[in-house]
Amino acid sequence: MTGKASKSAHIAGTRKPAEPQVSITSKFWGRYRSMTVNNALPYQWRALNDEVPVDVPDGTAWGENGSQFSHSMRNLRIAAGREPGSFSGQPFQDTDVSKWLEAASYALGFAGENPDINIDELEQQVNEVVDLFADAQDKDGYIDTKFEIDLPADQRFRGLRWSHELYTMGHLIEAAVANWESTGSTKALNVARRAASCIDQHFGDGEGKVHGPDGHPEIELALARLYKATGERRWLDLAAWFIRVRGMDPEFFDEQDHAGGPQFYKDLHMPLSYFIMQKPVLDLDKAEGHAVRLLYMATAIAEVGQLLDDARMLAAAERLWTNIVRHRMYVTGNVGSCQIGESFSYDDDLPNDLGYGETCASVAMLFFGKALMETHPTGAVADVMELELFNGMLAGIQLDGTRYFYVNPLEADPAASNGNPTKAHVLTRRAGWFDCACCPANIVRLIASLDRYLYTVKGNTIYAHQYIANKTDFGNGLVIEQSQPGEGYPWSGDIEFQISNPEGLQRSLAVRIPAWSAKWTLDIDGRRTYVQPRDGFIAIDVSKPETHIKLVLDMSVRCLRASLNVKADAGKLAVARGPIVYCMEEVDNPHDLWTYSMPVNAQVSEHYDAKLLDGVEVLKFGGVRDVQENTGLYIAVDKPVERRAAELTMIPYYAWCNRTEGQMQVWVRETVR
Amino acid sequence: MTGKASKSAHIAGTRKPAEPQVSITSKFWGRYRSMTVNNALPYQWRALNDEVPVDVPDGTAWGENGSQFSHSMRNLRIAAGREPGSFSGQPFQDTDVSKWLEAASYALGFAGENPDINIDELEQQVNEVVDLFADAQDKDGYIDTKFEIDLPADQRFRGLRWSHELYTMGHLIEAAVANWESTGSTKALNVARRAASCIDQHFGDGEGKVHGPDGHPEIELALARLYKATGERRWLDLAAWFIRVRGMDPEFFDEQDHAGGPQFYKDLHMPLSYFIMQKPVLDLDKAEGHAVRLLYMATAIAEVGQLLDDARMLAAAERLWTNIVRHRMYVTGNVGSCQIGESFSYDDDLPNDLGYGETCASVAMLFFGKALMETHPTGAVADVMELELFNGMLAGIQLDGTRYFYVNPLEADPAASNGNPTKAHVLTRRAGWFDCACCPANIVRLIASLDRYLYTVKGNTIYAHQYIANKTDFGNGLVIEQSQPGEGYPWSGDIEFQISNPEGLQRSLAVRIPAWSAKWTLDIDGRRTYVQPRDGFIAIDVSKPETHIKLVLDMSVRCLRASLNVKADAGKLAVARGPIVYCMEEVDNPHDLWTYSMPVNAQVSEHYDAKLLDGVEVLKFGGVRDVQENTGLYIAVDKPVERRAAELTMIPYYAWCNRTEGQMQVWVRETVR
Structure with missing residues (x-):
């Protein structure tokens, strides 16, 4: 078992502060x-x-x-x-x-x-x-x-x-x-x-x-x-x-x-x-x-x-x-x-x-x-x-x-x-x-x-970039512990920081408000705080010996649309929840994936399946599926395409291709009702 | 000026009937x-x-x-x-x-x-x-x-x-x-x-x-x-x-x-x-x-x-x-x-x-x-x-x-x-x-x-494959003249055949009813005739000295949909009129072509423009165009995509790229209203 070397021990000269010790x-x-x-x-x-x-x-x-x-x-x-x-x-x-x-x-x-x-x-x-x-x-x-x-x-x-x-x-x-x-x-x-x-x-x-x-x-x-x-x-x-x-x-x-x-x-x-x-x-x-x-x-x-x-x-x-x-x-x-x-x-x-x-x-x-x-x-x-x-x-x-x-x-x-x-x-x-x-x-x-x-330290401000639970020693007694109750991030948006600063160092902790989180709540030592982020961060003074921060991010399922300049995504939606982008896999959706579509405001049900793919939040949407009699390669039509109600099951993109080999797609056609 | 050689003059043996002389x-x-x-x-x-x-x-x-x-x-x-x-x-x-x-x-x-x-x-x-x-x-x-x-x-x-x-x-x-x-x-x-x-x-x-x-x-x-x-x-x-x-x-x-x-x-x-x-x-x-x-x-x-x-x-x-x-x-x-x-x-x-x-x-x-x-x-x-x-x-x-x-x-x-x-x-x-x-x-x-x-002769039947006006000598006095009044095919579906058969040879003329022509009328010597095509042809006895056939094909604009097996065309329509498949070109449609869509039953106006592209039938559809504020590469949305009424102009596919260089597309996204 090897211990960590002191990273401040530069071979020639010391130019930067000690690195935080992150667990x-x-x-x-x-x-x-x-x-x-x-x-x-x-x-x-x-x-x-x-x-x-x-x-x-x-x-x-x-x-x-x-x-x-x-x-x-x-x-x-x-x-x-x-x-x-x-x-x-x-x-x-x-x-x-x-x-x-x-x-x-x-x-x-x-x-x-x-x-x-x-x-x-x-x-x-x-x-x-x-x-x-x-x-x-x-x-x-x-x-x-x-x-x-x-x-x-x-x-x-x-x-x-x-x-x-x-x-x-x-x-x-x-x-x-x-x-x-x-x-x-x-x-x-x-x-x-x-x-x-x-x-x-x-x-x-x-x-x-x-x-x-x-x-x-x-x-x-x-x-x-x-x-x-x-x-x-x-x-x-x-x-x-x-x-x-x-x-x-x-x-x-x-x-x-x-x-x-x-x-x-x-x-x-x-x-x-x-x-x-x-x-x-x-x-x-x-x-x-x-x-x-x-x-x-x-x-x-x-x-x-x-x-x-x-x-x-x-x-x-x-x-x-x-x-x-x-x-x-x-x-x-x-x-x-x-x-x-x-x-x-x-x-x-x-x-x-x-x-x-x-x-x-x-x-x-x-x-x-x-x-x-x-x-x-x-x-x-x-x-x-x-x-x-x-x-x-x-x-x-x-x-x-x-x-x-x-x-x-x-x-x-x-x-x-x-x-x-x-x-x-x-x-x-x-x-x-x-x-x-x-x-x-x-x-x-x-x-x-x-x-x-996870962190960038600039002057007296500690920027916490990522919601990845950790306990970090910043030296001189300053310890920041980020915890995520329950299944934790990225499935839950509840994040807590406990900052111990026994020496009362003048420090701010800048917590990131992700652009994808349209709403959020921030409690500092139990008191709801309203402040607009600057450059995507809210800086909180953590100079006192103990500070407790509770941040709740908005984990609502989001539909995303690409810029109209992107030809490949024209008429399509992507789905995300928190930081996770979703996809459809053939193993969960029995028909050719391109036959499915869904409205932007589709009914969605979500559940965390601890047994699936080492634990993922699964999304199911009420969408539709095109149906057409297989009468030829090209057929003349005078009615809108027939659509049947269909459930679209999505899993996180990162977890695709861990089951049966099959079709996968991130972008889904948008049905406009 | 070189005359035609007799094609029946085989160098060694004559195995097939004289080729028709087509003009x-x-x-x-x-x-x-x-x-x-x-x-x-x-x-x-x-x-x-x-x-x-x-x-x-x-x-x-x-x-x-x-x-x-x-x-x-x-x-x-x-x-x-x-x-x-x-x-x-x-x-x-x-x-x-x-x-x-x-x-x-x-x-x-x-x-x-x-x-x-x-x-x-x-x-x-x-x-x-x-x-x-x-x-x-x-x-x-x-x-x-x-x-x-x-x-x-x-x-x-x-x-x-x-x-x-x-x-x-x-x-x-x-x-x-x-x-x-x-x-x-x-x-x-x-x-x-x-x-x-x-x-x-x-x-x-x-x-x-x-x-x-x-x-x-x-x-x-x-x-x-x-x-x-x-x-x-x-x-x-x-x-x-x-x-x-x-x-x-x-x-x-x-x-x-x-x-x-x-x-x-x-x-x-x-x-x-x-x-x-x-x-x-x-x-x-x-x-x-x-x-x-x-x-x-x-x-x-x-x-x-x-x-x-x-x-x-x-x-x-x-x-x-x-x-x-x-x-x-x-x-x-x-x-x-x-x-x-x-x-x-x-x-x-x-x-x-x-x-x-x-x-x-x-x-x-x-x-x-x-x-x-x-x-x-x-x-x-x-x-x-x-x-x-x-x-x-x-x-x-x-x-x-x-x-x-x-x-x-x-x-x-x-x-x-x-x-x-x-x-x-x-x-x-x-x-x-x-x-x-x-x-x-x-x-x-x-x-x-x-x-x-244009023709295949099998036994006593002359199959006329194509609606390309011509005058053809089949020998022994048998002459078939196909004419197309007005601008003619492929713009008009009116086709006439005048068959001269002075020797009264036992012959049938098989005229093709294109699968794309859902309706048609057939007049033989001025009399409306109702008969179902067999293998796509209607065989008409032309043994008498003169026969006149008038065929009117259905030149209605058609929307085509591909088989659902074709991923590339999912949710899209193609447009055809008679034998002509259409496309959109950037020169006629000022926005990125993939932003347009149209319903299957779109209002269509058609006109023959003799000066455009050596003469083409132009189609204009009442469709829509997606609009979206350009606020980023991907944006979260909770409303259906905004669409504005837009005219889609289409020209025949064969004639594309004869004007300004630009985008072209055949398949257009289908708007389901």
Whole structure:
């Protein structure tokens, strides 16, 4: 059992206040947290160690001898000189291990939250991975097993369009910081510092240096994180350099190719916008290109912008966020509406049956939102983070933690996925693994670090973003406990805060009033309080030794309509309740889902079913279903379509595809009576 | 001016009655016919001769020096030894010239229809092309300029997956037959017979012969046609062999590859079903794979089945047709709903915004329907042929004949085509040419041979399939004149037949009652006649010297609803009037088209606008338009969507995209009041 290291113990200088010590007590998220440690991380460990022939959706064979194994741990052992063999997998295969290490390190830190959580083996595995990375690292700090095993040293950093070297090292840096923060051990952190130092030596404006970035952003946010952990300014400067150089030289990748650098994925001809290289990245005003690349970049821009107080960076981050949430985000929070290039497409283009909505992109929206909150906490950003947490991101993982979606559609049909290749990317079963296995560990590292997404402290104000029950020590005796009676959030909107502040520190607690909660009541120490939120928060003075706050949010079922600019949702409604977006599944609704419709003011019955899908609130609507004699493909009609009363059953979107495979849809046609 | 050759003058034996001599007098089609000769064929001639830098939609550069020229005539001149140079273009580039030759040959035959038609230059160009083909042909009969120019002779017929050699020779055979039929010259026909003989020598079950077919069906229907023209049985037997061998050996293409045959399009990995090679073709019961390949094959199966009276073939053709028209055809007649592989997808999968609906596939549906009619004339088949003629096929050509659609969507939006790569195949402007330029000449050869689609003679019954005004000489004095007073069909449903039969031949004229015409009146020699159609036709005795028939079809505007199995059309209506399917265009409707809806019994006003789009009936409906304050991407609502009265203007689908570029949609949301 590993205790938490003091996060204020910076290696060089102390620049920020102590992090709050958060323990998550939420019933809903507590289940996900223990599932992550007890099921997901062990399953992924076996996958990374080739102990399960991982179940790849399209049957793609990769790895040595065409097997369907990850090979990522083996690559590390080979690079570390522990066994012979050759590299196998994607050039960035190491990141599957790094993200696992990051998630596992978080888990070591929060294991005390729940007696169900078992980390006996995990700790040993974490140490094994750290040792492997340390041994695999070259003496100059370089670490990327693809290059170390397969390519001569003079090829390093010379094929950055697809090499993913900095992406790979960035994930290792993130993992190392997490490992140090959780365990207090500096072994991994020193690997990260040597890797960052190697990058610093090779990249920059000077003579003989590489003057452009990696095709996949990641190093920028990793370096910002390394700076925040260590206080070493050079990592922040290097992160800022990578941001400022991006898109300055549109020829950069071509020049590397012409200079004889290594070329991967030669058959993939992606436009510069895919790499977020089409123009100086700080001039972007639309979210374009590969969604995860854009969002990792935007996260770094927001973080570095905040750390440097750089107005241009902060404005760029704000523009991108605004464009996404106003024009390029599904109602579930998923982003990236185009499969080709896993990319954003154009404003208000949100096809439900074709969308990509990569799980990693929703995870990245949480990174991005968290970074924006550090500069300027607003309820609008926290609302989107909540949307991702409970919907867009969460749909990416099976309830038991062992199967994953890469793509998150808002409308699915096994017949379409099997029968029309344009929709083949839309799986209707979560998969055990992927040949590009970025998503499984990404969602797990987010859940394992969820405690970091609950609060932002600005001056004397503590912003409580999320209604995820927790007990948090802010130091100097200040403890905030958020509790949720009964089944708790997201099923109930009753939230209580007990603030203990024995030293009487001057503090405000800003509680979020979600935009979706049209009504709410707020009682402070038993007295009903009427105040309008500012920027989505109500700030409450908590300077006295004890304060009790009771907030009741409006959990009425809501019908949502999309902007009329969204063609895909014309004439349709979506349903939400609290933070949860709902969907229909074939298993609950016996006819083709597109034959159902409902009025905006449909009769609704709701009940919490503790046995269904690990406990969900089920909604049933009084709607209708089109009926028509099957007399041909097209028939002339002179009467309105015949409709029969029908019950529409809906479950939370995040929980879909945990029962029988079948049709699913979020948007339902609106019946206008 | 070239007179028509007697089509009964078979080279070897006379097996069938004289073809009717049809002159099309339809105002609607007369315009298309003269436009074809005066505009389309000259434009295409210039394109084939590299005299216009053809305007390729995606800017693909091909041809010598990366130019955007067809090079197809140059390839022929090079192969004919008339000039030096190397081959350029697709392996099947010759077929662009063959199809042009076929169309131009038809035009020589029908030039007398209309004094506007000018064939002075055309005749000379036709002769030039025939001479070139004759000179380009190898002494053993082989002719395919790609192979003759680029590859050693021992590579011939050894890479049939993609070589298109038999496809290429098949189109030449079709052109040659058409040329002989129109001009009476046997020069081209003899080239065709030598080519067919070369194929006959190389293919078959015997030792040393190639035992499989070309990856792209075409030779089968070409050989059947050569047989019908010449009466030479070997071509029919060879066509039947190609049909029977197809799909018998799923390894055939792989074996050719392993044996060192030439390989084209190596990066394209298409399943066997794309080539209609997944199983014995006569066992198919669903239309799968590349739509044009499937339909050329199905046409040959129907034709050869009829010629051989082969029950298995006829049943296979019938199954495929039935599957298409019941489950895989858009309301406009377009087929092939998937861009990937230009293919059929699965039953009832008919996405309006993603569909492919290749112009060539609609042309091929006409070939297939015509072949089925030869065995068993039914109104249902002729109805689909009419649907293709006036809608699915006709949308493929600009009104002036010089720009073409390859893909025919039922919903288009320039923003989507430009902004979402999944929809990049959906052009919102017809293009001047294509790197794979199959469609322009295909639609032109169909229009130029339209006279062949009007009648089927079975025994003593003459089936009049189409309401396209014409005057036709059936020999022995029997002349049928179909006239359409006023603006004529398809705008008016008044049709008259005057039958002159001075010799009193025992004949019936079977007139089609379209399934879309719920009511009709039929007057024979001025007397109202009540009789139910059988198989979609009413047979009228026309044995007396003169018979006058007046048929009035129901041209009421109809609303159509799709089968509830069609997800894409759920809650939507399409509009048709007579044979014409309608659409909305942005130029006529100022708001985003998806915001409009209409009830099934909407008030409609109709007027014929002679100045608009070369004369169309315009429909205006009293419908509604959704309105909503633009307060965000998703808003909570508790009232039905607000709707304002709005006029929906519709024009014929075939005429879309002849004005300003903009949105288009066929299916409109149904408002249920």
